Amino acid sequence: MGNEEIVGTVVDRELSYTQPDSSHADREYFIARSCCGVRIGLRSNVRALLPVLASLIPGCASGPPVQVTFAIKDNRDLDTASRYEIALNGRVLPRRFGLDDALHLLRCYLQEMIAMLATDLVLVHAAVVGWRGRALLLPGMSGTGKSTLAMALVELGATYYSDELAVIDENACVHPYLRVPRLRGLVGQETALRVRQLISAGMPAPQPLPVSLVLLTHYLEEASCEQRDMTCREILFGLIENTVAIRNRPELSLRVLKEVSTRARGVLARRGDVRFVASAVLAMI
Amino acid sequence: MNAVARTSDIYIQPLPTEVVLYDRSNHQAHCLNTTVFKVWENADGTRSVDQLAEILNNDLDVPCGRDVVLLALEDLRTANLLQNATAPPEAQLPSRRDIARKLSVAGLSVSLLPFIGSMVAPTPAMARSGNYTATNYRQEYAQAMGDTSTDLKQLYQNKNGSLNDLETAIADGQGGILASAQGNQSAAQTDFEKAETQFNDMLKALGLPPL
Numbered sequence: 001m002g003n004e005e006i007v008g009t010v011v012d013r014e015l016s017y018t019q020p021d022s023s024h025a026d027r028e029y030f031i032a033r034s035c036c037g038v039r040i041g042l043r044s045n046v047r048a049l050l051p052v053l054a055s056l057i058p059g060c061a062s063g064p065p066v067q068v069t070f071a072i073k074d075n076r077d078l079d080t081a082s083r084y085e086i087a088l089n090g091r092v093l094p095r096r097f098g099l100d101d102a103l104h105l106l107r108c109y110l111q112e113m114i115a116m117l118a119t120d121l122v123l124v125h126a127a128v129v130g131w132r133g134r135a136l137l138l139p140g141m142s143g144t145g146k147s148t149l150a151m152a153l154v155e156l157g158a159t160y161y162s163d164e165l166a167v168i169d170e171n172a173c174v175h176p177y178l179r180v181p182r183l184r185g186l187v188g189q190e191t192a193l194r195v196r197q198l199i200s201a202g203m204p205a206p207q208p209l210p211v212s213l214v215l216l217t218h219y220l221e222e223a224s225c226e227q228r229d230m231t232c233r234e235i236l237f238g239l240i241e242n243t244v245a246i247r248n249r250p251e252l253s254l255r256v257l258k259e260v261s262t263r264a265r266g267v268l269a270r271r272g273d274v275r276f277v278a279s280a281v282l283a284m285i
Numbered sequence: 286m287n288a289v290a291r292t293s294d295i296y297i298q299p300l301p302t303e304v305v306l307y308d309r310s311n312h313q314a315h316c317l318n319t320t321v322f323k324v325w326e327n328a329d330g331t332r333s334v335d336q337l338a339e340i341l342n343n344d345l346d347v348p349c350g351r352d353v354v355l356l357a358l359e360d361l362r363t364a365n366l367l368q369n370a371t372a373p374p375e376a377q378l379p380s381r382r383d384i385a386r387k388l389s390v391a392g393l394s395v396s397l398l399p400f401i402g403s404m405v406a407p408t409p410a411m412a413r414s415g416n417y418t419a420t421n422y423r424q425e426y427a428q429a430m431g432d433t434s435t436d437l438k439q440l441y442q443n444k445n446g447s448l449n450d451l452e453t454a455i456a457d458g459q460g461g462i463l464a465s466a467q468g469n470q471s472a473a474q475t476d477f478e479k480a481e482t483q484f485n486d487m488l489k490a491l492g493l494p495p496l
Contacts, residue, residue, distance in 0.1 A: 236300065236305065243406075243407070251296055
């Protein structure tokens with residue numbers, strides 16, 4: 001069985017893929033990516049999947065030796081859509097998935113692994129933008145509108161850092177996690193497309209920025225922007241709630257999150273349409 | 286019996302005016318205000334309630350120290366931050382309102398009233414983005430439900446109430462899988478959410494962290 005190192009940077013990070021190639025069924029292909037200082041190997045018996053695998057996490061092709069390997073295998077013998085297996089360091093999950101679910105699950109596992117292995121970095125689920133040398137964190141679960149708000153802020157001139165993960169170091173500075181933004185609604189799609197093109201064109205990673213504002217917000221139809229400042233504890237708990245590896249690395253996580261919660265302003269807000277509140281948000285930073 | 290603070294599996298992270306204790310044993314984060322932290326810090330089994338009250342009097346200038354200590358100990362016991370957690374308080378608990386009134390009368394801030402804010406730290410799956418819901422990963426969910434229920438049935442076979450909740454949760458989960466297979470995603474979502482709630486209620490009743 002031959003391995004094949006794919007050289008070059010994959011820039012199309014959309015989760016689109018070509019139909020798996022039925023030839024070379026016995027071969028296995030390999031690619032490695034570095035993200036947040038963690039080197040991850042990705043294997044598949046479907047060559048066409050390698051660009052898709054590489055697109056699951058931002059990062060570069062070069063880096064230190066591979067620390068962990070994920071594999072996705074197409075069991076072509078099975079006459080069902082749920083025929084994709086996922087393996088972590090050779091250990092195969094006991095179930096098979098459809099391709100979409102397999103890729104989504106793999107992306108989640110990759111994020112978790114990076115969160116557990118990244119040295120001195122804490123990963124929090126949040127959208128991040130930079131504004132005048134400072135960073136705004138928008139922590140929240142999926143569906144709270146953080147990506148949409150981030151795109152609205154980018155539209156006003158803020159720098160895109162991430163729409164999914166805030167990578168925070170021990171100095172409470174946030175590093176870019178340049179994933180292609182994904183929006184559910186129509187609002188912000190044009191901006192997201194421009195950001196996607198920039199990332200695809202090899203947009204240089206912006207510098208780490210100190211976190212200046214943590215905004216916990218959720219969308220309420222018809223709501224005006226109602227807000228109040230949060231206490232240090234509230235900011236900390238709000239961040240803990242969205243921290244990927246808090247259970248695995250509580251000491252590091254709490255140390256870093258404490259720095260953020262003591263240095264940054266925290267605001268809890270209900271908001272209406274992002275188009276009407278984005279400039280008010282920038283004014284808070 | 287003098288109270289003894291539980292310090293094993295506890296990681297301490299001070300904040301400017303409060304202290305966060307992270308309990309590795311159940312992955313709960315507790316934020317203690319200064320009053321409760323002082324009690325927890327000094328509850329080493331050698332100090333009585335009166336002695337702890339004296340420490341509060343000296344360090345924080347809290348005049349109604351004994352009542353405050355009893356309330357703080359009860360809060361600590363509830364948060365599972367005492368070793369002898371099953372021991373009841375030595376006297377009937379004072380009312381929080383009475384203590385607040387006494388503090389106000391003495392010209393002290395009500396923020397000295399014992400307070401613990403707690404939360405369960407999320408698992409990676411809970412914290413992950415991408416709407417990790419039962420519906421999205423129904424197979425994984427069903428598998429997890431099945432595995433957990435097998436374990437729980439063995440562990441808690443005598444706890445009928447929990448077992449009933451478990452059976453209901455499994456039935457709802459299976460209903461959700463069926464509805465999903467039939468293409469009724471709305472009904473599936475409802476069933477999965479009900480199952481998740483019942484399952485978590487059962488876990489809570491057993492003193493376990495939620496899924």
